[in-house]
Amino acid sequence: MNEYSEWFNKALKDLDTAKYNINGKRLDAGAFFLQQSAEKALKATILKKSKELIKTHDLVALAKKANASQDIIDKCKKLSPAYGYTRYPDIPKPEELDDKINELLSIAEDIIKWVKKNL
Numbered sequence: 827m828n829e830y831s832e833w834f835n836k837a838l839k840d841l842d843t844a845k846y847n848i849n850g851k852r853l854d855a856g857a858f859f860l861q862q863s864a865e866k867a868l869k870a871t872i873l874k875k876s877k878e879l880i881k882t883h884d885l886v887a888l889a890k891k892a893n894a895s896q897d898i899i900d901k902c903k904k905l906s907p908a909y910g911y912t913r914y915p916d917i918p919k920p921e922e923l924d925d926k927i928n929e930l931l932s933i934a935e936d937i938i939k940w941v942k943k944n945l
Contacts, residue, residue, distance in 0.1 A: 830873040834945060837866035841934060848931065853923050858912035860934040861885065861905055867941040868892050868902075874945055883909045885937075898940050901933040 827835075844859035861883070868888035872880055880891060885902035894902070908930065911919040920926060 830870040830945065833866050833870035833873060834941065837863045837870060837938060837941070840866060841938060844931065844934065848927055853927050854912045854919070856927060857908040857923065857930055860930050861908040861912070864902065864905055864934050864937040865909075867938045868894070871941050871944055889937075892941075892944070894940065898937060901936055905930055905933045905937070 840859045840863035844856045844863060847853070847859060848856035864885055865883060865888065868885065868891075869879065871892040872878060872888065875892070880888060882888065883906075885906035886899060889899045889902045910917045
């Protein structure tokens with residue numbers, strides 16, 4: 827198996843982990859793994875195209891490097907902050923995370939679908 831496929835498979839596993847945590851009402855963990863799934867999927871695309879592994883958690887930067895559509899970049903803007911507020915207590919978590927978690931799930935799934943089409 828090539829390296830980009832390994833990254834994409836890990837992205838799919840992280841998406842499953844996110845769904846498991848969301849169903850268990852562990853929304854912080856769910857949001858974190860949603861962000862991670864998108865990050866690893868985008869890294870898979872970049873690895874395939876340029877053989878370069880970019881070490882960042884910034885989904886917008888990764889989407890731009892992957893030549894993603896503006897729609898995907900806009901979705902990355904909404905999902906990218908989840909990395910910070912789910913990991914660090916000094917970054918305020920959105921109070922409406924309960925209301926937004928399904929939107930974040932949909933965004934992560936859309937990013938993964940885009941990556942799958944572009945691998």
